[in-house]
Amino acid sequence: MKVTDTEISRRGFVQTTLAAGVAVGAGGARTHSAESNNGIPYRTLGKTGEQVSAIGLGGFHIGMQATDEESIKIIRTALDEGINFLDNCWDYNGGASEMRMGKALQGGYRERAFLMSKIDGRNKKAAAQQIDESLQRLQTDRIDLMQMHEIIRMEDPDRCFEPGGGMEALVDAKKAGKVRYIGFTGHKSPDIHLKMLKVADERDFHFDTVQMPLNVMDAHFNSFEKKVLPVLVSKGIGVLGMKPLGGQHIVESNTVPPIDCLHYAMNLPTSVVITGCDSLKVLAQALEAARTFKPFSDVEKAALLAQSAVAATEGKFEKYKTTQNFDGTVQHPEWLG
16 A cells, blocks of 8 residues: 555654654544545535535635636636635736636536635725626626635724625625625734624624634644634634645745645634645645545644644744735725725
């Protein structure tokens, strides 16, 4: 029987941890849904009942290729191989990501995809305009999940929910059948996510999904996993993990191999782990991670966390938390409306 590089790396982490005497908590590995498509595990998206692939195709990296044809090839290959969750955003690559995805979804591919996009507009007018532009670019009459993007400031929740705020446009779009489900995203601070959930609760609004960084570094520093994830699970909100490789910074840290990074995020109670794939080679890596995933034992999880603990100090490899390098709406405040 052939032993894969992934098995070797994880086994090495476990042996290292055991040799160091790392303590592990009680309890066994989590169990995940056994449903799959072409070897890709599928999971239930919160309370929606929708079945989505455990790995999702990131939208930012779709639009970075030299030609439309290259982007279309990546998207269609992902769908052909069993991934059905497609991420995107109104502002990615000046709209090119949505336009290329819209082209890729022609010829019957739209029906095979669970399509998600995001908007930045904090007021109703800007949000409504961005929703309609996304529908046009994506060449569809409905977007399965639309999320309020970059909730990264403490004032963002109040702005979104105030009278005339962007949430009114999302609710109107859902009533009109343009949007099926509503969520929000952010990468800055778990406390801001918790405030968004609190403000929603005060208005009796239930988010269908929440998107946030979940990875082997996050667990050690200003952690969404520790502070937000339990709240989402208790509320039955679909968990969308992003930045499993930390925007490639975790890979550059040389602490945890890419597939083990993806496996770590998949091992959490995520509905989807969204990962950027700017080439067929990187897509193949994501597909391999999905197909080889098995729930971790406590020992395996502790090993990966031990391997990344020192590097994770002070968020050096999570620059989306500690800098404004990833903050599109800071660089373009006009997107907020």
